[in-house]
Amino acid sequence: MKNSNELIILTDYRHSLYSTVKYGNASDNGIDLNRLENHIGSHGFKIRILNFFELDFTTENFTDKYIIYQSSEDHNAFYKSYIEDIIYAINLQGGIIIPSFKYLKAHHNKVFMELLRDITKIEGVEHSHSKKYGTLEEFLSDSNRIEFPVVIKSAAGTMSKTVRKAENFNDAIKAIKFLSRTFNVKEALKSILKKVIRNHYTPKSNYRNKFIVQPLIEGLDGDFKVLIFEGPKIFLVKRSLKRNDFRASGSGLISYDYDLDSELLDTCMKIYNSFNTPFISIDLAKKNEEYFLIEFQFIMFGTTVLEKSKWFFTKNNGQWVKEISNNLILEEIYADSIIKFINDKIN
Template identity: 30%
Template sequence: MTRVLVLTDYRGTFYSTARTQHGLCTMDVGKITAHLTRAGLDPEVIRFADLDLTGDVRGVPVLYTSSEDRGLHYKSWIEDLVLALETAGARVVPGYRFLRAHHNKVMMEALRARLFPQDARLLGTRTFGTYEELAATELDGPWPKVLKSAYGAGSQFVARAANRRELLRTARTLSDTSDRGEAVREHGRRLLRRDHHPRSLHRQKFLVQALVPGLAGDFKVLRMGARYYTLYRRNRPGDFRASGSGDFDFQDLAGVDRDALLDYAERVSDTLGTPLASLDIGHDGERFHLIEFQCLHFGTVTAEESTGYHLRVGDTWQHVEEECDIEAVFCAAIVGHLRQFAPAPPRRSHEAATATPGSRRPSGR
């Protein structure tokens, strides 16, 4: 049996769900180990703190959770361990770069530039490590622009700037990193030393990009293995942001062709190459735009509150009615991903390849 490491955090949580378990927003680790065992794997659940990095982990699949703790201090430690595992030859799922991009919009934009250069050019995204770097830069392209802190979810720390003055004022606030002591010492150096090269007091990284015009909302698409779940999110009233609005619709497509949306989501997720992906997609009336993406530890409302999922069958998409068992769907995606690398796997039917307990009834859409 293939050994699989399942790494949980200090509270024993793993990923997240739309429900709570014992007051925690976590998948049921017991159900996950049971599903993986039935698939012929040998899961071993370990806390990050109990991980032995001296052991031989070459080729061992590793499933791990992330964190969105305030300041991302705990996530930084997780990153250290996952990078060490990947360096030692473990098959971390997803790869370390996607962990680094989780809850980190600057890294996500760096990956977009490499993986989706056409989308990146359309947005004209620039990233900055200090406010002073932005102040010294002349930005190309039209206004308004969108300013995003590297961190924050649900449209936290995301703002629109109508002009350069507004952009600089907002960036100065978002990038502030100073405390009283640091600020006093730095201002003292500037007053007393003629040759002092000022240190920035605004070092919280951020990005600036074009605002996609004409979006009344966006689409959330979750890919979990062969399953694609979709919902439409309307913008907040009087706002340009859809993330965090809570105004969801599983039926409304805002005039967008469902198959075209799924085709686009498939191309994006295939390029990412991960078994799980959460995509925020906009449509401006002519073309799709990848707004943001995550490949682990993302919200699962789109799947868990759905009435079914979409499945590629040949050249068409079919809708399969199913009540989502998120742990079963998660494991089916992981097992399918791991079997891509197995030697000479036997040909499997669609029912086996997407197997999840429960009834299914496909219908063309």
């Protein structure tokens, strides 16, 4: 059955889709929906722009309709949980979700991101061998297998705000208690009472925010923030570490002036091609000729790298070339990636 030519753009309760630094604060402003609608529509698609709450599964069938959508990074993933419900229902009904539901699941969720990494073979990139835990108690049961130093990350969080380094076991416990704490007075009192009444009762953990533990990659001087769109179009910046810090994200020490490096670009494309997605954001590091994929996102990633870059990298007759990006428009690059993805990967 031929797929529909209908494409639905789902925006959040603020009528926003993604973000841009072009119109001010990147966290509060979405991309230009009119420009996006016009560009996608010019390729023969019938466009509808809706809020999530406007979908009615009792009166409309979304089978074979293309869906692009917004995620959320709010605290505790309250609104994101709602978005996941809607997108998964569309998926069950046969809608064509771009990017697919598993990539929404990995957004703002480092535990699932790492699980996705575990089941995806990426040639030429070192595996992080991260461990995933749901509670402090699970970590304690497994701590004899941990080799320090490690990096501990809460499942949600941006700009390294929920990342801690642990040189030893005591550091790890302190970091996990800070990142994973879910203490509630009522729950604690109930647990104490139940323990008095029932001798064999095991109290609920007070640390139930899931987290990951990764080996620390020592000796890095920074990493690369890379955005890849269909074409390909690769935008990247080099991020350096602050003195006595292990985190490049949020350091503010960035350089857009980076020369063409075919090996680096080939590695970026290997990562990109390992996932079935129109675009991706990756944090990539290199040490002793080995590449390490730190993190990756497929939806609602920051676009500063694209909007502030003076050039991008692409291929011409099979060779990487560096092209000026002065006249590139975010909405058109986003739209072109969606259209090419539909034409090349779906139809």
